[in-house]
Amino acid sequence: MDQNRLIPYGAKDAHFEHAAREGLPLGRVICQERLLYTVISKEGEILLAVTGRFRQSAAHPGEYPVAGDWVLFSERGIEKVLPRSGFLARVAAGNDPYRQPVAANMDVLFVCMPADSTYNRLKLERFLAAAAGSGARPVLLITKADLCADIGGLLPTRARSRRARTSSRAPPPGRTASTARGRTSAPASRQRSSARAGRANPRS
Numbered sequence: 001m002d003q004n005r006l007i008p009y010g011a012k013d014a015h016f017e018h019a020a021r022e023g024l025p026l027g028r029v030i031c032q033e034r035l036l037y038t039v040i041s042k043e044g045e046i047l048l049a050v051t052g053r054f055r056q057s058a059a060h061p062g063e064y065p066v067a068g069d070w071v072l073f074s075e076r077g078i079e080k081v082l083p084r085s086g087f088l089a090r091v092a093a094g095n096d097p098y099r100q101p102v103a104a105n106m107d108v109l110f111v112c113m114p115a116d117s118t119y120n121r122l123k124l125e126r127f128l129a130a131a132a133g134s135g136a137r138p139v140l141l142i143t144k145a146d147l148c149a150d151i152g153g154l155l156p157t158r159a160r161s162r163r164a165r166t167s168s169r170a171p172p173p174g175r176t177a178s179t180a181r182g183r184t185s186a187p188a189s190r191q192r193s194s195a196r197a198g199r200a201n202p203r204s
Helices: 003-009 013-022 052-057 121-132
Strands: 026-033 036-041 044-048 070-074 077-081 087-091 099-104 108-114 137-143 178-180 183-188
Touching (some): 003 036, 013 026, 036 070, 108 121
Parallel strands (some): 108 137
Antiparallel strands (some): 026 036, 178 183
């Protein structure tokens, strides 16, 4: 299989050129579960860990791969993470001043919040603030809209003058980040799930 397999996942000329210079295969992390990574490559999906050399050279856990990262790998595992165009991060626990990336290289970030009794304006504001710093375009998605008579009243002030989408259905489970026509999108919600990035309906 050729490298064109990676184009629907958002691969650019710069990614291919970097891989050619290093002499290593190119892939994109589409799922991160602890220290194992599902990577899409020109050959399909493979499961990798980082190499011992990578672990020794990483100055901080924030340098480890996350969903959406472009990586170079070998038969030993992930050798290098390519420069990120942006990332979604959370503050590390305790007194650690570093931010922990949870997803990278996104074009669109869907901020999801249900219009039911669990609605939390402060949490929504935190999601929007994180989205604003991710380098992605945030889109607010209000789910369970049929349970609220005044959706506009739920929106933060800064979002009322912008387009917001509503739905009476919750986002489906499964991959929480996808790319369509080379654009990467991911939802951020109160639901816990493994972070994933990939082409829309990758198995169809």
